[in-house]
Structure formats: C-alpha cells, structure tokens
Amino acid sequence: MNGEFAVIGLGRFGGSIVRELSKNGYDVLAIDSDEERVNEYMGIATHSVIADTTDENVLKSLGIRNFDHVIVAIGENIQASILTTLILKELGVQSITVKATNDYHEKVLRKIGADFIVHPERDMGVRIANGLMSSNILDYLDLSQEFSIVEIKVSDRMANQTLIDLDLRSKYGANVVAIKRGENVMISLQADELIEKGDYLVVIGENDDLDRLERAIH
Template sequence: MKKEFAVVGLGRFGGSICRELAKQGMDVLAIDMDEDKVNEYADIATHAVMADSTDENVLKSLGIRNFDHVIVAIGDNIQASILTTLMLKEHGVKNITVKAQNDYHEKVLNKIGADKVVHPERDMGKRIAHNIASNSVLDYLELSDEHSIVELIANEAMDGRTLIDLDIRAKYGCNIVAYKRGKNIAVSPQPDEAIHKGDILIVIGMDKDINRLEKNLLNEPI
C-alpha cells in the first residue's frame, strides 16, 4: 500500500520533500498559508490546500490523523512550528518529522513529542565541510553525535591490499561495510578481497576514528 504523507510548509525544504515524495509515487497533501505556494504545488502534490496548521478544526477537517507521516517544514515561524506539532500529537498522528531552526527549538520539539527533528541547513553544512576539507571524503552522513558513515576514496597506499592486510578495524576502530567499484557494489566484503585505487569505501565508525583514518589516507602510507 502507498503511504500517505502531509507536508506543512512549502518553502525550499518542504517543497523539496513534497517533490521527491511525489516522484516516488506517494500520496502527498501539501499545506501552506501562502496561496502562491499552494498553487505552485497543485500539480505536483496529490492535493494542495491553503490552510492554517495551528487551527485544530482545520487539521480535523483535513483528516490529518489518517496520514502515515506528517512533515512540519514551517520556515521562520517557530511558534507556528511548535503549535502545529502539538496539534498533530493531540490528533494522534503516528509519525511526525519537524524542521528545527536552532538547538532551543529542537529541545522544545523533542519535549512535546516530535518523532524526528532535523536541521537541514546544519546537517548539509557538516556534509559540505567534510567534503571540501578532505580530498578523500565524497560524502558524510551523521548517525549520532559521535558516529557517522562516510564514503572514502581508496588511495595508492591501499591499492592491491586486502582488508586483512589493511586491518582497519584493529588500527582505527572503523568498519568497511561496503565498497563501490564502477557500477558494482559489494556489501559486507570478504576480508581477503583486494582494494583497488579509486574504489569508494563505505566506512562506519566513531567520528574521532574516522578522522584518524582520513588523515592516514591523505598523509601517511598505510
């Protein structure tokens, strides 16, 4: 069965989510106070309505409790974001993801029961910073305050060596969970498989351990 989503707030973040969900064939209700934005997404979302998400009667009339997941992507109006989240919880929405403007906003959202809080600008900033600070890092995904997944490019020092030879888990406390070679991807690679220069390694571990591995890849032969 197709899941039903509602996106509240059609700025850059909410609009992007709305477009991607629609591309995936999901049923999407797009909600915003701005008539122009609602009209923009009328042909993209399954339904697009101009509505005040802080109005309990409006949410009830939209049948918001029947949606599988509601994304609150309200821009700068923190009060509206918090009130909308509260209303959604009171209506029994199962999954609520909310965009936070800052750490204080996040704390409040967590206290009132948001299932997931995201910081799109902060998180993208971290990914870009990791990417431009290291020639070996292609992408970066934060799992928690201390753990991440990164894509690293294998260098000459790793070329032709097996995972046993490299012994990355023992040396750095990181795990290579997969690697990409051209169009092929190997998940849970065998320890006797050789790494080639240019392979993209998917590495999971603590940030401090991944940082040591990055520095080694860039500066010292393994």
C-alpha cells in the first residue's frame, strides 16, 4: 500500500497502527479527541491533531478526503465510530478501515459501506485458540468462513516424502503454497520437492478438509 494514512482514535489498537506505519516511513496523521493521547504521538506521527471526528466540519477542515486510507480505531464509543465512518463515506474517502467492537457494530459498519472491518480481539482469540488446540498447527489465518491458511509442522510420518507422495491435494483438497525450512521460505515448489523433518508446510484449503488433514497427521 502507498499514500497517506489518517488514524482516528489513538488507543492501543490505533496507536500501534500509527507506530508501525511511521516506523516504516509512511506519512500518518494521528487524530484523537483526547489531548493527552495526541501529545503522546507528537514525535511519532507526521502530524497529530486534537479533533472530534463526529463533527463533519472538523473532518473537512483536516482535508480528510485527500487521504488514501483512513483507519477508524475508536473503540468503546460505538456511536462515535459509526458517525465518523458515515461522514468519511459521505465525504468520499477512498478506503476506510474500521475496528468493530461487536457483531452489531460490524453489521452497521457493513451497511454504511466501510471497506475493511477488523475485529482485533475476536480474530486474535480465534487464532490463538486454534494454535493451542493443536501442537501441529503453528499459525492460522482465517480467509473466510470456509477457507483458511494453516502452518503445519511436518510429522515424522510425513518427513522424507515428496509433495507427490503426500498427495494432500487429492486426499484432502489442500494445497501446499510454501515450505518453511529454517530461515528459508520456499514458494516455487516442484512436485518432487522432498519434505524434511523440521519443515513447516503452509497449506490452504477448506476448513473441514484442513481439520481432517490435521487429525490424520497426528
């Protein structure tokens, strides 16, 4: 992604977005209605301003339309988050990412046209739970209700076989998209690639199929 970012709401979530973007050299406007929070980001963000973003004129005067990506990271105050998103949408902001606090909040955000909706606590909880449930699954990424990407630790039984021997595609409808070997990530995989002990397979597939695969390799 490129361009300029504006982050509204400098709590833990919004704050970490500002820090990460700034660290990577992006221009970020950091906005919060709380003076103390804004002061915290003075030396970090490109600009920091105290503003209540539920006021349309305030957002206009900040020239918010000209930002390529606006992130609404207002947590507790759902009303302010919704109203801010609605105004951003009306002003024609190109890309709006909003943090949702619960399912109702998410539903409304979807309805008013937020481009990306994130549920950091819920998503991270799901991810961690999936990691805890299986010692073979190292990481987990939910692509949709049906599909995921998982990182599977190569079991003793799987080691020293090629991708053809394993045949995960026809047995489990699962595709190996990468192999992690130590520090290396191999992505242009040949069918005769030999899987070694200690490797991790990055596999994409339907959730049901991935569950079957996971049970089979235990």
